[in-house]
Structure formats: C-alpha cells, structure tokens
Amino acid sequence: MPTTQERNAREVFTSAARVWLQENVPARWRENRGSLSEKETDEIRHEWDRQLHRGGFAGLSLPKEFGGQGLSMVEEVIFHDLAAQAQAPDGLARIGRILTAPSLIGHGTDEQLARFLPKILNGDEIWCQGFSEPNAGSDLAGVSCRAVKVDGGYLISGRKTWTSFAKMAHRCLLLAQTDPSAPRHKNLTMFLLDMKQPGVNISPIKQASGLTHFAEVQFDDVFVSDADRVSTEGSGWKVAMTTLMNERGGVEATSRYVEIRSDMDLLLATLGDRPDLRKQLDELDIRVELVHWQVSKAVDLELDSPDFFRATSILKLLWSELWQETSILGLENMTPETSDHWRLQYLETRASSIYSGSNEIQRNIISERVLGLPR
Amino acid sequence: MTLLTTRPGEIGLLAAGAIRSALVKATDQANISSYIEGQSPLAWSDISDAGWDLVGVTEDDESATLRDLVEIAKAWGEITVQLPLLTTIMAKRHSARAAEHDGPVTFSIPTQALAAGTGMVPFGHIAHMHMVADFTSDTSSLVAVQSLTSDIFAPSLRAAHSSHITTFTAEAAREISVVWAAEGSGIAKRAVADAVTYAKQRMQFGKPIGSFQAVKHHLSNAHMDAEQAETAAVWGSLDPTNAHRSAVYSLDLSIRAVELAIQVHGGIGFTWEMGLHFYLRHLITLREMVTGLGDHA
Ligand SMILES: Cc1cc2nc3c(=O)[nH]c(=O)nc-3n(C[C@H](O)[C@H](O)[C@H](O)COP(=O)(O)OP(=O)(O)OC[C@H]3O[C@@H](n4cnc5c(N)ncnc54)[C@H](O)[C@@H]3O)c2cc1C
Numbered sequence: 001m002p003t004t005q006e007r008n009a010r011e012v013f014t015s016a017a018r019v020w021l022q023e024n025v026p027a028r029w030r031e032n033r034g035s036l037s038e039k040e041t042d043e044i045r046h047e048w049d050r051q052l053h054r055g056g057f058a059g060l061s062l063p064k065e066f067g068g069q070g071l072s073m074v075e076e077v078i079f080h081d082l083a084a085q086a087q088a089p090d091g092l093a094r095i096g097r098i099l100t101a102p103s104l105i106g107h108g109t110d111e112q113l114a115r116f117l118p119k120i121l122n123g124d125e126i127w128c129q130g131f132s133e134p135n136a137g138s139d140l141a142g143v144s145c146r147a148v149k150v151d152g153g154y155l156i157s158g159r160k161t162w163t164s165f166a167k168m169a170h171r172c173l174l175l176a177q178t179d180p181s182a183p184r185h186k187n188l189t190m191f192l193l194d195m196k197q198p199g200v201n202i203s204p205i206k207q208a209s210g211l212t213h214f215a216e217v218q219f220d221d222v223f224v225s226d227a228d229r230v231s232t233e234g235s236g237w238k239v240a241m242t243t244l245m246n247e248r249g250g251v252e253a254t255s256r257y258v259e260i261r262s263d264m265d266l267l268l269a270t271l272g273d274r275p276d277l278r279k280q281l282d283e284l285d286i287r288v289e290l291v292h293w294q295v296s297k298a299v300d301l302e303l304d305s306p307d308f309f310r311a312t313s314i315l316k317l318l319w320s321e322l323w324q325e326t327s328i329l330g331l332e333n334m335t336p337e338t339s340d341h342w343r344l345q346y347l348e349t350r351a352s353s354i355y356s357g358s359n360e361i362q363r364n365i366i367s368e369r370v371l372g373l374p375r
Numbered sequence: 376m377t378l379l380t381t382r383p384g385e386i387g388l389l390a391a392g393a394i395r396s397a398l399v400k401a402t403d404q405a406n407i408s409s410y411i412e413g414q415s416p417l418a419w420s421d422i423s424d425a426g427w428d429l430v431g432v433t434e435d436d437e438s439a440t441l442r443d444l445v446e447i448a449k450a451w452g453e454i455t456v457q458l459p460l461l462t463t464i465m466a467k468r469h470s471a472r473a474a475e476h477d478g479p480v481t482f483s484i485p486t487q488a489l490a491a492g493t494g495m496v497p498f499g500h501i502a503h504m505h506m507v508a509d510f511t512s513d514t515s516s517l518v519a520v521q522s523l524t525s526d527i528f529a530p531s532l533r534a535a536h537s538s539h540i541t542t543f544t545a546e547a548a549r550e551i552s553v554v555w556a557a558e559g560s561g562i563a564k565r566a567v568a569d570a571v572t573y574a575k576q577r578m579q580f581g582k583p584i585g586s587f588q589a590v591k592h593h594l595s596n597a598h599m600d601a602e603q604a605e606t607a608a609v610w611g612s613l614d615p616t617n618a619h620r621s622a623v624y625s626l627d628l629s630i631r632a633v634e635l636a637i638q639v640h641g642g643i644g645f646t647w648e649m650g651l652h653f654y655l656r657h658l659i660t661l662r663e664m665v666t667g668l669g670d671h672a
Contacts, residue, residue, distance in 0.1 A: 132642065135578075137579060137641050138579045138584075138641070139579040139580045139581075142579075142580075161642070205646055205647075206646065206647035206648070207645055207647060208637070208644075208645045208646065208651070208652035208655075209652075210647070333487070334488050335487065335488070336488060336489055336490045339488035339489075343528055343659075346659075347652060347655070347656075350634065350637055350644075350645060350652075350655075351645045353638060354638065354642055354644070354645060355642075358641060359638075360589040360590065360593075363589065364589070
C-alpha cells in the first residue's frame with residue numbers, strides 16, 4: 001500500500017498532469033485526427049515529444065539525471081490514463097523512449113546514457129529498431145546483418161526490414177552478427193547506429209493500409225564506433241531480450257491503451273444508443289479498461305519476479321487483439337462520418353498481431369515460460 | 376422436401392471452367408498487386424465476345440440457375456480482375472433493358488457508410504458504364520453513371536458514389552447477394568491456397584513455418600471458413616428464404632479467412648505489394664453492399 005505521503009504526491013501529480021494535458025493537446029489533433037495527412041500527423045506527433053519535454057512529462061519513469069522525471073511506473077500509468085481521456089497524440093520518440101532507453105539503462109554505459117537519453121526525451125532524436133530481417137523475423141536469433149571489426153569500431157553490412165520510423169530516424173538500435181562462428185545467441189551484438197551517414201539506404205515499403213510507416217534498410221559498410229556498441233561483443237541477444245520485454249511490456253501497453261481508448265470512445269459516441277450492440281460494446285469497454293488495470297496490477301509487483309512476468313506476458317496479446325476487435329466492430333457498423341476512420345483503422349490493426357513479435361510467438365512464450373509446458 | 380442436388384448444372388460448370396481458364400491465361404499467376412491498380416489483364420471483349428455476360432438470361436426457357444451462377448462467381452473470385460462481369464450478368468438477368476444493352480451494366484446500392492440518397496456503384500468509375508435504374512420496371516431505361524466521387528478503398532471494384540439509387544426487386548437483391556457471396560468464397564479459397572503455399576516455403580527456426588502447430592491451426596481454420604463460405608452461398612442459391620442472411624454470413628467467413636491468410640504471412644502479409652489487402656478491401660465492400668441490399672431482399 002502506498003504511504004500517505006506517496007498518495008498525496010500522486011494526487012498532486014494527477015491534477016498537474018490533467019491541467020497540462022487539457023491545455024496542451026493540440027485541438028487540430030483532437031478534432032481532425034481521422035482526416036489529417038500523414039505529414040501533418042507526423043508533425044503533430046513530433047511536436048508532441050517536444051511539448052512533453054517542455055511540460056516536464058517526458059520519460060516519467062526514467063532517471064532524472066538523463067532528462068527523465070525520476071518517477072515510477074505508477075505515474076506512467078496515471079499519465080497515460082489521463083492522456084487517453086484528453087485524446088493526446090503519441091510522440092515519434094516512442095522507439096527511443098520505450099525501447100532504447102530501458103535497453104541502455106539495463107546494459108549501456110553511463111556515458112551512453114548521458115549521450116542519448118536527453119535527446120530522446122527532448123524530442124531531438126528519433127530512433128528506429130533494426131531487428132527484423134528478410135530471413136529473420138520470428139526467428140530473431142537468425143539475424144545475419146554483419147558487423148566486422150575495424151580500427152575503432154565496426155563496419156555494418158546487411159539488410160533490415162519492416163523498420164518503422166526508418167525514414168525519419170536519426171539513430172537505429174541495431175542487432176548485428178559479430179561472430180559468425182559463435183553458437184546461436186552468442187554471436188550477436190547491439191549497436192547504436194547513426195542513420196544519417198553514407199551507406200544507409202532506406203527504401204520505404206507501402207503497407208496494406210496505404211500508409212508508409214516502415215521501410216527496408218540496406219547498410220553498406222556503415223561505420224559504428226566502439227563507443228556505440230552496447231555492452232560486450234556477443235551480448236546482443238541478452239540486450240535484445242531486454243528490448244523485447246519492454247516492447248511487449250507495461251509502458252508500451254499503456255501507450256497503446258491511449259489509442260485504443262480513443263477508438264473505444266468513438267465507438268461509444270457513435271453507436272452507444274444501439275440496443276443490438278449494447279452487450280458487445282460493454283464487453284469491449286470492459287476489456288479496454290482491463291488492459292489498463294492489468295498494467296496497474298503489474299506495476300505493483302516486484303520487477304524481475306515470476307509474478308511480474310506472469311502479469312505482463314499477456315499484455316501484448318490483450319491489447320493487440322482487442323484493438324483488432326474494436327476496429328472490426330467499427331467497420332461493421334460504420335456511418336458516413338466514421339467510415340474513413342474505421343476502414344483505415346481496420347487495415348492498420350491487422351498488423352498489431354504481427355509486430356512486436358507475432359501473437360503466435362507470444363503464445364509460445366507464455367506456454368513455455370509461464371506455464372512450463374514442454375518445448 | 377424434394378430431394379435436390381447441390382451440384383451446379385452443365386452450363387454452370389462449363390462457364391466456370393471457361394472463365395477460369397481465360398483468367399488463368401490472362402493473369403499468368405501474377406500477383407494481384409501487379410495489375411489491379413492499372414489495366415485489367417483481361418479485356419472486356421474477351422468476356423462479352425463469348426457471351427458470358429448473358430449467361431444468366433433466360434432464352435427459350437433455358438437459363439443458368441442461380442446455383443450455376445454461384446459456380447461462375449466462385450471461379451471469378453479465385454482470380455480477381457477489375458471487370459464488371461458479375462454486375463453485368465445479374466443486371467442482364469433481371470432487367471430486359473440491361474439485357475438489350477451492348478456493354479457492361481451495373482447498379483447503385485445505398486450503404487451504411489454513405490450519406491442518405493447516395494449509392495455505391497461497383498465499377499461506376501469505369502468510363503461509359505450504364506446502370507439499371509429500376510429492376511421493377513421493364514420500361515425504364517438504363518442511366519449512364521455519373522459519379523459524384525470515386526471510392527478508392529477497393530481498387531478491384533472501381534466503385535463510384537452516385538446520387539441515383541437503383542430500385543431492386545426482392546429477387547434481384549437476393550440473387551445479387553448470393554452471387555457476391557460466392558465470389559467472396561472464391562477469393563477466400565484463393566487466399567487460403569496462397570497462404571498454404573507460403574507456409575510451405577517460408578523458413579524460420581530452420582523449418583517451414585507450416586510445420587508449427589499454431590500456423591497449421593490458423594490454416595485449418597481459414598480453410599473451414601472458406602469452405603463454409605462456399606456452402607453458405609450454395610445454400611442461399613437453393614433456398615431463397617435464407618439467401619440474404621446466408622450471403623452476409625458467407626462474406627463474414629471469407630473476410631476472416633483472408634485475415635488469417637495475412638497473419639500467416641507475417642510482416643510481408645501487411646505490405647501493399649503482397650496484395651492480400653486487395654482481397655480484404657474487395658470483400659469488405661461487397662459486404663457493405665450486400666448489407667445494403669438487405670432492405671430489399
Ligand atoms: C507494421 C509493422 C511494423 C514493424 N516494425 C518493426 C520495427 O520497427 N523493427 C523491427 O525490427 N521489426 C519490425 N516489424 C517486424 C515484426 O517484428 C515481424 O514482422 C515479426 O516478428 C514476424 O516476423 P516475420 O514478418 O518474418 O514473419 P515470420 O516469422 O515469417 O512468421 C510468419 C508466420 O509464422 C508464424 N510463426 C513463425 N514461427 C513460429 C513458431 N515457432 N511457432 C508458431 N508460429 C510461428 C508467425 O507467427 C507468423 O504468423 C514490424 C512489423 C510490422 C507488421
């Protein structure tokens with residue numbers, strides 16, 4: 001149970017956040033979200049990163065010395081809950097904030113933290129995640145992008161794919177193979193690669209929804225210095241596991257909750273008076289709130305405990321499938337006003353059961369690591 | 376109850392076979408994304424010269440049955456091209472004025488996604504399209520489609536919005552619904568076949584992904600959906616009182632089958648180029664229109 005002091009502090013935080021959100025969520029986003037162009041959307045999202053930073057709400061659970069707020073997951077949950085109510089956008093710094101930052105906190109040097117975290121949190125640097133390759137998707141350990149040791153660093157050659165944010169990213173959290181002769185899981189290393197240099201060739205890939213949020217990235221002898229290697233050579237798989245835990249974890253889920261809540265609110269606003277849909281809407285609404293409560297429950301558990309993993313391992317499945325279902329209900333019952341939104345959202349959410357590790361892989365993980373079933 | 380066969384008649388099998396081979400020849404196994412936004416790989420004249428657009432019209436008391444049309448529509452769905460064959464067959468079957476018209480014909484259907492007074496016109500975006508104004512009248516002429524806007528959601532349907540709405544007979548509405556459901560089941564069957572092929576080839580963890588039980592189950596479920604989607608269309612073709620609801624349900628199943636096919640493809644299934652989304656867009660629009668026909672059927 002939180003102490004009285006903690007409770008008071010949380011109340012202060014909550015009212016400050018509520019007021020700030022009310023004053024800062026761009027009206028253009030709140031009112032025209034469905035009809036904004038891709039460019040306008042990106043601009044609003046990028047500016048949102050900067051707004052969060054100016055307002056003192058960037059990196060709530062990240063350390064103060066690196067530009068975070070030094071608070072806990074509890075404040076992350078509170079803030080995202082309020083952000084959902086205020087229909088706030090989602091910043092472009094999400095990969096840096098949700099993936100790079102905790103990976104560096106877990107495995108990086110103080111120097112790396114000092115160099116990268118502040119720029120992630122103030123919105124100056126956008127990151128992308130260079131994990132998947134044409135032949136290494138679910139089987140991530142099979143990455144074959146090569147990092148060859150040279151004086152002072154490494155030369156990267158190979159191909160990454162489905163890289164979200166690649167075209168606007170300044171940096172890439174890149175998983176590459178350093179030792180082809182080493183056994184699986186021991187042959188990889190994680191790098192913090194500068195995307196704005198010769199040899200990085202980005203070819204955008206058009207998605208099923210018509211948007212172009214991901215890309216194929218070809219690296220031809222791209223230099224990355226020793227200082228931008230995370231942890232030791234050969235530890236890449238371990239670092240990647242930290243990244244993936246966060247990608248499928250609580251902060252990611254709370255940020256998805258904001259988006260799903262906003263879709264749910266649209267469903268309720270437009271279909272709430274349909275008696276034939278009452279039961280379905282009610283059930284979806286409950287499930288949206290349960291995502292939030294599942295995270296709230298998890299944040300009160302000991303990090304690294306089996307209970308924590310039990311609680312968080314289901315999050316990605318919960319939100320991804322729920323989001324698909326809210327979109328399906330929207331699509332099946334769209335009106336002239338909502339049809340553009342639901343057509344796009346339906347196609348977009350087809351991907352949610354594929355990215356961040358497919359739902360089949362996540363179910364394998366639960367069955368083997370939580371339930372202990374034989375492999 | 377009289378014993379009836381669920382099999383199509385000779386004309387249905389013949390037409391479906393001929394249309395399927397014409398489509399196979401024209402597309403040469405090409406992925407749908409390579410042609411669906413450009414020119415149709417099959418010319419309209421290839422269809423109309425053979426008279427397939429009139430296959431549903433009754434002549435000398437002989438005509439294709441709705442069950443025959445289901446067979447044809449399913450073959451048509453297996454290889455989707457951007458031509459108005461099914462709307463033309465159905466327009467000519469149910470409107471004498473359409474049957475006399477030398478060229479493709481369509482109709483305009485109100486849907487829940489459109490403002491009142493606006494109809495969705497499949498293939499209305501093609502030049503010189505005509506549509507049936509009124510299926511209940513033998514004398515009312517066809518109208519040239521004047522589209523308000525084109526609806527780009529499903530490129531394969533070349534749809535447009537029109538302020539003119541077709542009046543349907545209950546029979547026409549019902550039969551059109553069933554034929555579109557059958558087309559949808561062909562699409563589903565094709566998507567499942569493509570996903571099965573992919574699952575045999577794509578290697579992860581040193582094995583074809585089709586060897587993982589999760590993938591096998593997805594594909595079995597998708598197969599069930601596609602199979603039942605066809606059965607629902609066949610049922611609808613033989614049982615008018617259940618035709619409309621079985622058609623809507625059939626399209627629901629086909630949509631689910633394609634969703635699963637995408638899932639099995641992983642990241643590549645979510646690309647524009649892999650083209651599975653074109654099937655989904657087509658099916659969703661068909662379902663919108665069939666739902667819209669519900670007031671008449
Ligand atoms: C919109 C989107 C954005 C993305 N953004 C990024 C990004 O920014 N950075 C990045 O690195 N990656 C990104 N990805 C890639 C994503 O992580 C991969 O698509 C995902 O891991 C699946 O890999 P794959 O596409 O190679 O599919 P495959 O691994 O080929 O899987 C195909 C199918 O087989 C199933 N399967 C595979 N192995 C098993 C198994 N052992 N048991 C059961 N089923 C199995 C899968 O679940 C899937 O259904 C993104 C993907 C999408 C769709």
